[in-house]
Amino acid sequence: MSRPRYTDLVASLPATVPFVGPETQERAMGRPFAARLGANENIFGPSPKAIAAMANAAEEIWMYGDPENHDLRHALAAFHTVSPDNIVVGEGIDGLLGYLVRLLIGQGDAVVTSLGAYPTFNYHVAGFGGTLHTVPYLNDHEDLPALIAKAQETQAKLIYFANPDNPMGTWQKGEDIAAQLDQIPDGCLLVLDEAYVELAPEGTEAVYDVEHPKVIRMRTFSKGYGMAGARVGYAMGAKDLIKSFDKIRNHFGMNRASQAAALAALEDQGWLSQTRQKVTEARATIAEIARANGLTALPSATNFVAIDCHRDGDYAKALLAALVARGIFVRMPFVSPQDRCIRLSCGRPEDLEHVAKALPEAIKSLS
Amino acid sequence: MSRPRYTDLVASLPATVPFVGPETQERAMGRPFAARLGANENIFGPSPKAIAAMANAAEEIWMYGDPENHDLRHALAAFHTVSPDNIVVGEGIDGLLGYLVRLLIGQGDAVVTSLGAYPTFNYHVAGFGGTLHTVPYLNDHEDLPALIAKAQETQAKLIYFANPDNPMGTWQKGEDIAAQLDQIPDGCLLVLDEAYVELAPEGTEAVYDVEHPKVIRMRTFSKGYGMAGARVGYAMGAKDLIKSFDKIRNHFGMNRASQAAALAALEDQGWLSQTRQKVTEARATIAEIARANGLTALPSATNFVAIDCHRDGDYAKALLAALVARGIFVRMPFVSPQDRCIRLSCGRPEDLEHVAKALPEAIKSLS
Structure with a gap:
């Protein structure tokens, strides 16, 4: 029988779907979640002005969007005090990471990330044939000096580094990151994923010359701005690099x-x-709920909180399943030792009440 | 200075932007078009129910979309009497063509299309390193037997064929296409782009077993359904192929x-x-306007009409420029002999009145 001739790379990729949405789980359970707190969505939602703009634009949805994203790029440029040519707008950070990996990574090219960091980045690297090298977290923080050293060792073309970090919610001072940029090996690019930075303490954002040749930063309207379903992200970097998109x-x-x-x-x-x-x-409410149940919330600079369950990954996994069974959509880090935690997105008081009720029951169900 | 190390393929791609939107032209002119008839958008717009659904969904845009596109895929499956596993939903046909090319085409792989057919497909082929082989149009129609012969000759992995065709608006009987599917060489896949088929005469849609291993068909909500700005397309094909996306x-x-x-x-x-x-x-109105000006509208199965200007490409190009200068957004085929035409999207009566007024002036300005 005739078969399509996939590329060797595609033929080698796993057929399993790595991403499962809450809707899939709801369909399997036959009922909706009582609290949707697993995907770091921002349940407080976007500005009512953004909602109104979207609703108004529905009337003119017969038109394609402006392929230059002119108005948005120019507004972002003014906001960040850079040139519009330093900004590319894309289909969420996920989309932009895909483009970036495609620009740089071919079969066997080395890429460095932290063990247990953002899986969608790893998915893109695998999808373009890159070889992923990982560095462990250091006390639940991504370890930039170790990432840079690993990039040196492997002659990596790309380093992924998120600040604040997902899934742990930890963060580092922007000035400490900026101070390390010059130590990135020549010919290597740091992708600084600042998806959550709008929610982080003052000083988390790294300040450096946007034309710095060794770094590109990613931002999104999915988190702080509350528009995950709209798929809008942007990257800022040197004009040459931005133009290559x-x-x-x-x-x-x-x-x-x-x-x-x-x-x-x-x-x-x-x-x-x-x-x-x-x-x-x-x-603060999540931290309280954790404490009341003998667990410990990690300090967070994001709209989610990693809760240390003080046991191994199997226990956290069982606890997560018990919460899911009680109608709480929650996820967890997937690599040890971070997988001793479960990860809960920030919810409204009524969402967190569900958690406060379900968590002690879930813990009890495991003993 | 340190520079990102692009892949050899990316380094070889042209830096010029191949796509210019009407907004770019409007910004250059300093005023909006009086009639937006160049991009085959459907100015009659989507169903008011679709607009309402979009406006309602704005409230819940803080949530990611369902990654499985479950509800839409199942509704489409029922509509087309296929399995949901025969359908993949994606970010417009443009997005799906990108995925399809990526699945199949690596450096130097042969791909066949018609000379002057959909440029975004060519953009994707170039972007993944494929080698494009072209076949001329036959009397303003895409020539499927010649495309298949060229695929045989070049051992192509992929053939692009649109029915109805863009930019000419011509079409072929679905049964004639279906009858040729078995002649496609083994290991070659026909991508049947039916973006405009909802607007074509009865019998244009090709009827064949969705599990046919040599064809994948593309559909969109951008044209007949009037939602170009929403970016929703879908592909239908054999389950194995669909799963590979x-x-x-x-x-x-x-x-x-x-x-x-x-x-x-x-x-x-x-x-x-x-x-x-x-x-x-x-x-019909466009055909009348053309006739009244000594030009000839080609029969069309789409929401646009190619107008034969009975001269060469330079003349059509000048006429197009004269129309643009008069506030009419219009485009044209970019390859001879099709480039003797300009291509006008179907508009409302008031849009076409602008054309009726501008066209004689534009013609006069060239004489």
Whole structure:
């Protein structure tokens, strides 16, 4: 029988689907989650102005979005005090990471990340044939000096580093990161994933010249701005590097309503401040709930909290399953020793009440 | 100075941006177009139910879309009487073509298309290092027997064939296409782009077993359903082939509001019928305007009309520029002999009045 002739690389990729959404779990359970706190979505939602912009744009959705993302790029440039040519807008950080990996990584090229860091990045690296080298977390923090040393050792083309980190929620001072940029080996690029930085303490954002040839930073409207379902992210870096995305990106790939909504969200920094406040409160509530159940919340600079269950990964996994069975959508780190934790997104008070009720029951069910 | 180490392939790709949107032209002109008729957008827009679904979904845009596109895939499966496992939903046909090329095409792999056919497909082929072989149009129609012969000759892995065709608007009987599928060489896959088929005469859609191993068909909500800015397309094919997309696609790449809107649009087939009627009327009006100006509209099965200017490409190009200068956004085929035409999307009566007014002036300006 005739078969399509896949590339050798594609033929070698695993057929299992690595990403399972909460909807899949809900369909399997036959009922919706009572609290959706597993995917680090921002349940406080986007600015009402962004929602209105999106709803208004629905009327004109017969038009393609502007392939240059002109208005959004220019607004972002003004916001960050860089040139619009230092910014590329794309289909979420996931989409932009895919483009970046494609630009740099071919069969066998070395890439460095932390063991247990963002799996979608690893998925893209594997998908373009790269060879992933990992460095362990250091006390639940990504270890930038070790990542740089590993890149030197493996002649890596790309280092992935998230600040704040997902899945642990830990963070590092921006100035400490900026101070290390010059130590990145020549010909290696650091992808600094700042997806959660809008929710982090002052000083977490790294400050450096946007034309620095060894770093590209990723930002998103999915987290602080609360628009995960709209798929809008952006990368900032040297003009040459940013321009290279035009060689391969899906030029008409952006949703027109999302472009409008992101612009409105960016302009409503007051809403972002309110979100920051609500996230701070939710972190404190989660920490309290953890403490009341003999567990320990790790300090977090994100809209989620890793809760140390003080046992091994099997225990945390069982606890997670017990919470899922009680209608709480929650996820966990998938590598030891971080997998002693479960990871809970910040919710509204009513969401966290579900957790406060379910957690002691779940713990009891395991004893 | 340190530079990112691009792959050899990326380094070899042209740096020029091949896609220019109407917004770019408007910014250059300093004023908006009076009639937006260049990108084959469907100005009659989506079903009001789709608009409402999108506006409602704006409220829940803080959530990622379902990575399985479960509800939409199942509705499409019921609509087309295939299994949901025969369908992959993606970020427009453009996005799906990118995935498909990536699955099959590596450096130097042969691909066949028509000379002057859809440029975004060619962009993807170049972007993954494929070698493009072309076959001329035959009397303004894509020539499937010649495409198949060329695939045989070049041992191509992939043939691109659109029915109806863009940019000419011509079409072929579905049964004639279905009859040729078994002649496709073993190990070659036909990508049958039916982006415009909802607007074509009865009998244009090819009917064949969805498990046929030599064909994958592409559909979109951008054209007949009027949602270009929402970025929703789908591919139908053999389960094995469809499953392979899961190895590389951006699993969380779909916009949540677009998923909801596409579902609502699919359910409103009455609206699609009305659109079909309006498109038919617009085609007739465009043909009349052409005739009144000594030009000839080609018969069209799409929501655009190629207008034969009865001169060479330079003349058509000048006429197009003269129309653009008069506020009409219009495009044209870019390869001879098709480039004797300009291509006008179907508009509302008021849009076409702009054309009726501008076209004689534009023609006069060239004499």
